[in-house]
Amino acid sequence: MACPKLFLSCLLLELMFFFLVPEVAQGHSLKVGFYGKACPNAEAIVKEVIGQILSVAPSLSGPLLRLHFHDCFVRGCEGSVLLDSPTYQSEKYAFRKHGLRGYQEIDRVKTALEKACPGIVSCADILALVARDVVVATGGLFYDVETGRRDGYVSISEEARRDLIPPTANITTLKADFAKRGLSAKDLVILSGGHTIGNSHCSPFSNRLYNFTGKGDADPTLDSNYIARLKLSCKPNDQTTLVEMDPGSARTFDIKYFDLILKRRGLFTSDAALLDDNQTKAYLDFQIKTGGSTFFKDFGVSMVKMGRIGVLPKMAGEVRKVCTKVN
Template sequence: MACPKLFLSCLLLQLVFLFLVPEVAQGQGLKVGFYQKACPNAEAIVKEVIGQVMSVAPSLSGPLLRLHFHDCFVRGCEGSVLLNSPTHQAEKDALPNLSLRGFETIDRVKTALEKACPGIVSCADILALVARDVVVATGGLTYDVETGRRDGNVSSLDEADQNLVPPTANITTLKAGFARRGLSVKDLVVLSGGHTIGTSHCSSFTYRLYNFAGNGNADPTLDSNYIARLKLKCKQNDQTTLVEMDPGSVRTFDVKYFNLILKRRGLFNSDSALLDDSQTKAYLELQVKTGGSTFFKDFGVSMVKMGRIGVLTGTAGEVRKVCSKIN
């Protein structure tokens, strides 16, 4: 199902598919230190490259973190979001993925690893390791990443359209989408905290400013002052302007974005929806009150859990020599 130009109509179709095809977190065959013998410096190489990239292009931190999310939520964490298609029918060509960036950085990491250990480290594992390293580079806590994933050889635009949870999602849709991947309500709110770094195109949320219910009005759940600020940056049909998801703290991994949500300044409907569930709202309030007393550790735990979704291990799949194409 390719996304038609009518954005909201397409999103409605996506919501239907969220409830189809159960897909739970797995992770058999993964372990911390999987490359200890075959490529002992693998994680150090990834960290070094990411450190170099962050020193000159810190704005890539959010996009690089998003790559791992968008990969895992379609077919599982098997690197299919990185594949190119000569006919533009791969996951990266789907409407929700058109704003993804950082592919060149993943290629740079892969090149360094292939030079050190040819054919050993998968692109799927690179995505997981890079995600951890950008969290640390922006001020988050480190966590042990399980490795041992292998790369898939299928990448479908239709599947990306069907399976990625849209920013328009309400709390019911969010909980269902995460649950069918084996992720809890706590994982939902914790992983939403990843919006503390990065930016978004205006097109992902302008309907909340100009035509929320199809009547030409703004979303009444949004803070009016926040609406006014966003309208200054985003005109009604703006498809290109980037807006910080966590204004003033966009390059720092912290809990300030949770504070914004509590002030009714969550950029996406999927962020504001966290106020509509007692468990997710209570988590936001606790982290803001305590300065993120458990969030930083919780984020690592939930990322590891997400990284187990639908993995290929053992002899399944392959280890790509180039992340953008199958061997």
């Protein structure tokens, strides 16, 4: 295993992580307003910087929301998605192909926080706060974010490849994967609602257009008119084009993503799979019927749950001074 620090200290840290951090941490060390005394303006600073960023680059809302998900699903919410290394491949390397962005913007938030309160606000917390501020800025509902996360020391590309659910996943895999992190089928459908904003490359769903069963066919569960439309943007083997995941409202946090799924226009197999389970399908139906009566609030609740995954215990980890490097 590649270690970012001296081998022995890295080994000790790994052992601590192994014994102290269950796959699903209960988030006991987290609380709303954790920085109230040590950095009272922390949340206001994050909000202000994100506001400035989105006012000039609104297309960054999707990438900035997604970073918190990728952080939490690999090693837990401890900032490993942000680490760089000159000597080994960190998680970022695995995500390169899948277009994770927004790292510089997180650095910008961190710089502003370090100026106000040096060494206080963790990078893992910054990701959680940024995700909330993006949701609000794009039309979603405010929710309280628990803070107090510690930053980890390790980031390994193979773990990201192993632990992130592929867009080709079926409902059984999706539910099992969420369940092992303490997230329910309801959380699955609600958090998939994050796809109401942002873009995708063609590659995660290209198989559904051109080669679904290996015989040059399309996915019969995907609406044929939508297939024709997607084919105009995405030629076979296209690695660069971006398409809106929620066409026409990809910068607005709304319930149109659920509408798309019900119309068999969910972009990924993993989106469409939400129709294959009674519970997730019922949730979609209910939100469409009631105009999203509970979705906006539910999203905050599920995000808080996601934000508790694998949180490091109080004495473990550190607060990085720079999000790309261990101290």
